[in-house]
Amino acid sequence: MGIQNDIVKFNVGGRIFQTTATTLANAGRDSYFGALFDDNWDLQQQPNNRQEFFIDRNPNCFAVLLDLLRTGDLYIPYNVPERLLYKEAMFYGLIDHVRSAKWGSFDGNRLKLSKSVTGQAPGDGTAIRAGPDGGCCVAHGSMVHVFDWMLEEHPPINLDYQRVNDIGWVNAEHVLISACEKLGRGDGGMGLFSSSTGDLKYKFNVVHDNQVKSYTAGALSFSPDYKIFASCKGRSNEYGIGVWDQVTGKQMDFFYESPGWSLGDADKLQWLNASKCLLVATLFPRKDNCYISLLDFREKRMVWSWSDIGAPFTVDEKRVRDAIAMEECNSVCVVNEYEDLGFIDLRISGGSVRWSSRSRLMKGKMPDEPCYPKLALHNGQLFSSMNDCISVFCGPDWVLTSRLRRSYGGSICDFSIGGDRLFALHSEENVFDIWETPPPVM
Numbered sequence: 001m002g003i004q005n006d007i008v009k010f011n012v013g014g015r016i017f018q019t020t021a022t023t024l025a026n027a028g029r030d031s032y033f034g035a036l037f038d039d040n041w042d043l044q045q046q047p048n049n050r051q052e053f054f055i056d057r058n059p060n061c062f063a064v065l066l067d068l069l070r071t072g073d074l075y076i077p078y079n080v081p082e083r084l085l086y087k088e089a090m091f092y093g094l095i096d097h098v099r100s101a102k103w104g105s106f107d108g109n110r111l112k113l114s115k116s117v118t119g120q121a122p123g124d125g126t127a128i129r130a131g132p133d134g135g136c137c138v139a140h141g142s143m144v145h146v147f148d149w150m151l152e153e154h155p156p157i158n159l160d161y162q163r164v165n166d167i168g169w170v171n172a173e174h175v176l177i178s179a180c181e182k183l184g185r186g187d188g189g190m191g192l193f194s195s196s197t198g199d200l201k202y203k204f205n206v207v208h209d210n211q212v213k214s215y216t217a218g219a220l221s222f223s224p225d226y227k228i229f230a231s232c233k234g235r236s237n238e239y240g241i242g243v244w245d246q247v248t249g250k251q252m253d254f255f256y257e258s259p260g261w262s263l264g265d266a267d268k269l270q271w272l273n274a275s276k277c278l279l280v281a282t283l284f285p286r287k288d289n290c291y292i293s294l295l296d297f298r299e300k301r302m303v304w305s306w307s308d309i310g311a312p313f314t315v316d317e318k319r320v321r322d323a324i325a326m327e328e329c330n331s332v333c334v335v336n337e338y339e340d341l342g343f344i345d346l347r348i349s350g351g352s353v354r355w356s357s358r359s360r361l362m363k364g365k366m367p368d369e370p371c372y373p374k375l376a377l378h379n380g381q382l383f384s385s386m387n388d389c390i391s392v393f394c395g396p397d398w399v400l401t402s403r404l405r406r407s408y409g410g411s412i413c414d415f416s417i418g419g420d421r422l423f424a425l426h427s428e429e430n431v432f433d434i435w436e437t438p439p440p441v442m
Contacts, residue, residue: 008036009052015059016052019066026069031093061088068094074101086150099134099420104439106420108381108392109402111435116408117151118431126164128425128432130418133172137195138425138432139164144177146195149419151434155198162188168220169418170228170246174201178217178230190217190230192249202249204228208238217242221269221278227252229278231266239264241280241295255295258302262291267322274327277303284319292323292332292344304349306332311352320353321372326382333398335373339386341398356398371411371427378417385412390424406433 008024010017024033036053055062060080065088068074076082089095104110126139134149144157144167162179170176175195181188190204206213215238218231226246232254233239240263243253257263262282270279277294284290294304308320320334325346334342334353342353376383382393388411390404410428417423422435 010062011052011054012057012062013055013059015062017059017062017066019070023066023069027092027094027097032091034093057091058084058088061085065089065092065094065098068097068101072101074098083150083152101439103420104437106379106417106422107437108378108383108404108422109394110437111402111404111422112438113404113406113433114436115151115434116406116431117147117434118429119145119153124427125413125425125430125432127167128414128416128423129167129169129175130416130421130423131169131172131195132419134419134421135172135195136416136418136421136423136432137167137169137175139167139177140430142179144175144193146175146198148195154196157193157198160187165216165218166220166230168222169195170222176220176228178220181214181216181233187214188217189215189232190220190228190244204230204242204244204249205251206232206234206238206242206254207251208234208236208254213238218264219266219269219280221271222246223271224273229269229271231264231269231280233264241266241269241278243297253297255297255300261293261302261305262287263293263295268324270325272325272327275303279323279325279332281323283321283323290320292320292334294325294346304346306344306350322375324375324377324382326377333375333377333382335375335384337372339373339384339391341382341384341393371413374412374414376415376417383415383417383422385415385424387411388426390415390422404435409433 006021008019008021027033061084064076064080064085076085089098128136128138130136135147137144137146142159142161142163144164146154159179162182164177164179166178168176173195175193176190177193178190179188192201206215213234215232215234221229228244228246230242232242239257241255244251263280265282265286266280267283267286268281272279277296280293280295282291290308292306293302296303321337323332323334325332330346332344332346340355342355344353345351374385382398384391388405388407391400392402394401409426409431412424413427415424423432425432
């Protein structure tokens with residue numbers, strides 16, 4: 001590359017800055033400064049032979065961002081509001097530089113509590129989902145509160161007393177909400193909403209026998225080829241997993257529930273990229289028994305299944321509360337109410353659970369209002385919530401390596417990882433915590 005060391009002068013809001021082309025090139029091709037260079041990274045000639053570039057922006061923030069390009073370190077003076085700096089960084093296309101300087105790569109064993117957010121809510125928390133850009137959305141009853149990556153709250157989404165079952169980010173601009181059918185009105189199902197305004201873009205219909213049906217939508221999942229999967233429960237034969245095109249909103253397929261099996265009431269869906277299958281888990285207490293299966297929509301069949309029907313339950317091996325597929329290990333990880341981890345071999349349909357109690361955190365009496373544990377897999381690390389704590393497991397044997405705990409707000413009812421953050425939603429108060437990984441100490 002032909003990066004030059006030419007001196008470049010800027011007039012930012014009336015304040016003069018001088019730097020080099022080499023420093024500006026550190027911003028990258030997609031930044032505001034990338035347009036100043038040609039394809040060979042040579043500084044382009046300015047029109048009319050101007051000696052400086054004028055930018056009508058905040059000079060104090062520009063100084064901070066310029067030093068970030070020079071040194072790779074982020075220092076925010078007391079007179080520079082952090083939110084303003086982030087907005088200026090977005091204007092210059094430097095937000096990724098700011099994030100990487102402020103937060104290191106996500107590591108569950110190094111997470112630190114950075115902030116807790118409280119607000120108004122009509123009821124206990126239902127679900128929290130991390131956004132692709134570091135924001136999140138939180139469901140409380142029929143309300144969904146949306147926060148951007150700066151944790152500024154957008155207009156809430158109100159479903160008029162239809163209980164929200166699940167939420168998912170389609171992209172940074174849109175969220176998908178699944179809700180219960182409202183009897184007598186034909187409302188319910190799924191809708192695509194603007195994350196910034198809360199406006200409904202369109203609803204996703206279920207069509208059966210060429211008729212549009214009212215239905216309750218439950219767990220959600222997405223595939224890389226822009227498909228949306230949702231568990232569906234109608235009033236007659238519309239029980240199963242629906243598939244929609246993410247771009248057009250049109251129904252593409254429907255996997256009907258097999259006799260004696262439970263798909264329409266699923267608690268969790270997970271798309272598996274390697275096998276091109278969908279994991280469907282219906283768990284206790286939604287059903288008296290637990291059902292976990294892999295569905296292949298190409299062949300329209302269930303290619304793997306497991307159920308606890310007929311399995312003996314002891315004090316140490318209670319019902320499965322959550323499940324997550326781990327394709328690299330050829331297994332499904334499950335967890336019970338004591339946070340004991342169990343593993344089911346994906347190569348053997350209907351196999352038994354290999355339980356491990358070494359991770360148990362609960363001893364003796366259960367809390368008055370316990371929350372069922374949840375599982376997540378991220379960057380090769382396994383996460384499990386239990387009451388007010390999230391445990392991190394690593395290595396081939398999934399050894400407990402660290403715990404995240406903050407007691408205020410009651411037990412953790414849900415958590416989600418995305419955008420280099422872990423969000424934990426508490427059950428008793430409208431509060432969620434943000435955990436981030438600090439940059440490594442040089």
